[in-house]
Amino acid sequence: MPKSPAPLYEQIRQLIVAALAAGEWRPGDALPSEAALAARFGASPGTVRRALDELAAEHLVDRRQGSGTFVSTHAAPREPFRFLRLVADDEARGFSRELLGCRRVRATAEVARTLGLRTAEPVIEVRRLLHRRDRPVVLDELWLPERQFEGLTTEVLEAHAGALYALFEARFGVHMVRAEEKLRAVAATPEAARLLGVEEGEPLLSVERLAFTYGDRPVELRRGLYHTASDHYRNDLN
Amino acid sequence: MPKSPAPLYEQIRQLIVAALAAGEWRPGDALPSEAALAARFGASPGTVRRALDELAAEHLVDRRQGSGTFVSTHAAPREPFRFLRLVADDEARGFSRELLGCRRVRATAEVARTLGLRTAEPVIEVRRLLHRRDRPVVLDELWLPERQFEGLTTEVLEAHAGALYALFEARFGVHMVRAEEKLRAVAATPEAARLLGVEEGEPLLSVERLAFTYGDRPVELRRGLYHTASDHYRNDLN
DNA sequence: CAGTGGTCTAGACCACCAT
DNA sequence: TGGTGGTCTAGACCACTGC
Numbered sequence: 001m002p003k004s005p006a007p008l009y010e011q012i013r014q015l016i017v018a019a020l021a022a023g024e025w026r027p028g029d030a031l032p033s034e035a036a037l038a039a040r041f042g043a044s045p046g047t048v049r050r051a052l053d054e055l056a057a058e059h060l061v062d063r064r065q066g067s068g069t070f071v072s073t074h075a076a077p078r079e080p081f082r083f084l085r086l087v088a089d090d091e092a093r094g095f096s097r098e099l100l101g102c103r104r105v106r107a108t109a110e111v112a113r114t115l116g117l118r119t120a121e122p123v124i125e126v127r128r129l130l131h132r133r134d135r136p137v138v139l140d141e142l143w144l145p146e147r148q149f150e151g152l153t154t155e156v157l158e159a160h161a162g163a164l165y166a167l168f169e170a171r172f173g174v175h176m177v178r179a180e181e182k183l184r185a186v187a188a189t190p191e192a193a194r195l196l197g198v199e200e201g202e203p204l205l206s207v208e209r210l211a212f213t214y215g216d217r218p219v220e221l222r223r224g225l226y227h228t229a230s231d232h233y234r235n236d237l238n
Numbered sequence: 239m240p241k242s243p244a245p246l247y248e249q250i251r252q253l254i255v256a257a258l259a260a261g262e263w264r265p266g267d268a269l270p271s272e273a274a275l276a277a278r279f280g281a282s283p284g285t286v287r288r289a290l291d292e293l294a295a296e297h298l299v300d301r302r303q304g305s306g307t308f309v310s311t312h313a314a315p316r317e318p319f320r321f322l323r324l325v326a327d328d329e330a331r332g333f334s335r336e337l338l339g340c341r342r343v344r345a346t347a348e349v350a351r352t353l354g355l356r357t358a359e360p361v362i363e364v365r366r367l368l369h370r371r372d373r374p375v376v377l378d379e380l381w382l383p384e385r386q387f388e389g390l391t392t393e394v395l396e397a398h399a400g401a402l403y404a405l406f407e408a409r410f411g412v413h414m415v416r417a418e419e420k421l422r423a424v425a426a427t428p429e430a431a432r433l434l435g436v437e438e439g440e441p442l443l444s445v446e447r448l449a450f451t452y453g454d455r456p457v458e459l460r461r462g463l464y465h466t467a468s469d470h471y472r473n474d475l476n
Numbered sequence: 477c478a479g480t481g482g483t484c485t486a487g488a489c490c491a492c493c494a495t
Numbered sequence: 496t497g498g499t500g501g502t503c504t505a506g507a508c509c510a511c512t513g514c
Contacts, residue, residue, distance in 0.1 A: 007483060033499065044485045049500085057295075059476055065500045066492035083475045178476040184466035185423035185441035203423035203441035209475075228422035235473055237321045237447075238297055238416040245502060271480065282504045287481085303481045304511035483509070490502070 009050040012041050016055060020071060020175075021214035027073035027169045031061065034069075060177060074165035074176065081163060083179050083209070086226050087234050088132060095138070100127040100195075102154045104146060111143050114210060114221050122146040126157065129195060136196045137231055142222040148174055174219055179211040183233065186225070196227050205233060247288040250279050254289060258298065258309060258413075259452035265311035265407045269299065272307075298415060312403035312414065319401060321417050321447070323471050324464050326370060333376070338365040338433075340392045342384060349381050352448060352459050360384040364395065367433060374434045375469055380460040386412055412457055417449040421471065424463070434465050443471060
């Protein structure tokens with residue numbers, strides 16, 4: 001408990017996040033203007049501006065001079081793979097996707113704990129490959145609470161052309177805000193080796209990702225195996 | 239070339255960075271107050287404040303209410319390993335260091351190109367191990383332009399207790415501002431296996447880091463091999 | 477207590493976008 | 496041309512630090 005109340009711009013920021021979580025404005029929508037929000041929250045325009053600037057820094061909203069402030073969306077043409085840090089050594093871009101499977105399973109103890117579910121609660125498991133220049137480079141396996149992703153099937157996935165996170169927004173109203181990743185080097189299992197076209201035991205980069213929606217609620221656990229022969233995981237430190 | 243000149247707060251930000259690069263204020267020093275800087279640059283306090291806020295967001299300065307704005311330093315007690323993202327699975331903290339060697343060599347073509355030097359220009363090569371609970375977890379190899387690090391020897395390294403980057407600040411006036419890392423999974427070479435106490439061919443996380451000082455000038459190339467059995471590389475995405 | 481950064485307000489003017 | 500966000504200013508008041 002803080003001694004003094006949070007500053008007004010922070011309170012306003014939280015109110016806007018709550019409105020986003022409640023779906024008052026959907027990804028891609030315009031928010032009300034600064035002046036309108038100032039009137040709504042009874043604050044001066046400068047204070048609302050500060051709240052919006054913080055939200056823009058967290059990539060929750062997207063500010064465009066002359067046109068307005070918009071809810072961020074993974075469907076934006078600029079960043080179809082905003083959270084994927086794997087880049088080709090020669091800077092080549094883009095992947096093609098191959099769906100391996102989608103089924104309803106019971107959460108293992110670890111998946112349940114990580115996603116904040118009860119053990120054995122139903123989850124949807126998706127497996128897929130990403131190819132670069134027709135060579136497999138990523139084997140992804142991901143788990144989603146069925147409660148929030150009811151109706152996600154192989155057919156739905158096959159029918160959707162854009163990024164996975166864009167599908168989650170459009171069809172299930174779940175927008176991914178941020179993620180935490182844990183990286184390790186591991187040896188390829190026989191199955192991973194077969195799917196990625198490498199030798200068994202060959203080093204692969206293991207990437208475990210926990211993705212969060214508004215309000216820091218975890219909604220996706222993902223395990224990726226990256227073949228880093230002519231690609232690498234890029235990270236900027238500051 | 240931008241059509242319109244950069245905004246005033248950005249010009250002021252760049253002037254402050256230039257002053258930092260010139261050593262007008264050293265790491266740990268206090269900058270002049272907002273009001274004093276406003277007078278110096280002929281701008282209003284609000285504009286100077288914005289420039290300082292941006293510098294704080296980049297971790298170039300550290301703002302402390304009631305006492306002032308200070309030049310960031312790697313000697314700060316809070317973050318002795320600010321750029322090291324390797325954390326123990328059980329959240330244990332801290333490493334002990336073991337120096338393996340420090341010698342003057344000629345830059346390979348790749349090292350020279352990356353650091354912006356001429357081929358075969360002299361560089362200082364340092365090799366060391368980091369241990370967690372008396373077990374080796376990181377094998378580091380790094381190269382520094384001799385021009386900027388003249389006098390860096392085994393003795394100097396042995397005599398210094400704090401972080402490497404703190405030594406670079408205190409002794410050579412080089413402050414590391416940001417870095418870019420490229421990660422891959424690789425197989426342990428015989429030498430790496432021996433030093434890290436693992437089997438030859440075992441998967442290791444390879445981390446290649448290029449570190450920059452003020453003005454985006456590259457000054458250190460580092461290759462790390464991380465043993466990720468009970469540690470992992472942590473990354474936050476947003 | 478003096479000096480510092482942190483918050484909040486109010487308003488002027490500009491640059492950009494859509495129509 | 497009207498509405499949007501972006502810049503810049505000016506000043507009041509508060510919270511915190513260190514002497």
